[in-house]
Amino acid sequence: MNATFYFDYISPYAYIGWQKLSELKDKTGLSIEPVPVLFAGLLRAYGQIGPAEHPAKQKWMQRNIARKCEEMGITIKAPRFHPFNPLLGLRIAAEENDIQQRHAIIDALMNAVWQEQKHISEEADVFEALEKAGLDANALIKQGLGKSASEQLKKNTNEAIEKGVFGVPTIIVGNDLFFGQDDYRYLELLLENKDPSKSEQAQEWLSSKWQASSMRKEMKK
Secondary structure, rough: EEEEEEEEEEEEHHHHHOOOOHHHHHHHHOEEEEEOOOOOHHHHHHHHOOHHOOOHHHHHHHHHHHHHHHOOOOOOOOOOOOOOOOHHHHHEEEEOOHHHHHHHHHHHEEEEEEEOOOOOOHHHHHHHHHHHOOHHHHHHHHHOOOOHHHHHHHHHHHHEEEOOOOOOOOOEEEOOOEEOOOHHHHHHHHHOOOHHHHHHOOOHHHOOOOOOOOOHHHOOO
């Protein structure tokens, strides 16, 4: 079965999800295609700001990530800057059609940000990360700076929004969307035909239509 993994290097949760992806593939046998999207574009589409730009959310997020990484044995270090501009790295991955090389690019740049504290907004840091991974850094950067790569990233982001993607990491299998690494367990249950959302209670819940109460409307006046 095929699945699509939507990500942006800027998200520590996307990094965690990427680190656990091989484990998920081994468990489920899924064929997973990683697709870079611009997280800022998702936020704009839904009228939101990133959690790192909200002081209370940022404080919670830092501790939450520390707990997750410690529990899962994932190496993580605070990035040199956050938020940062991930466009070059995203465009390089968006333009790369060879799936194995795309995986190598993503590995290199995810690790550069979240393990080596590199600032991949800078071309020099992107070059260093790609070259260290044994990739043709000059060719990939030239590719990422081209118009085709820019257009492909825009297309990826717009198509993700059309499919209901609102954050990263997101995995889509068929018509089912799974947001965040915490949702991997529900994806596994779906593939085992044990999806909890198929229960009678869940189906009743899912079929309900929500609307604001009259009191809520009065509060907005």
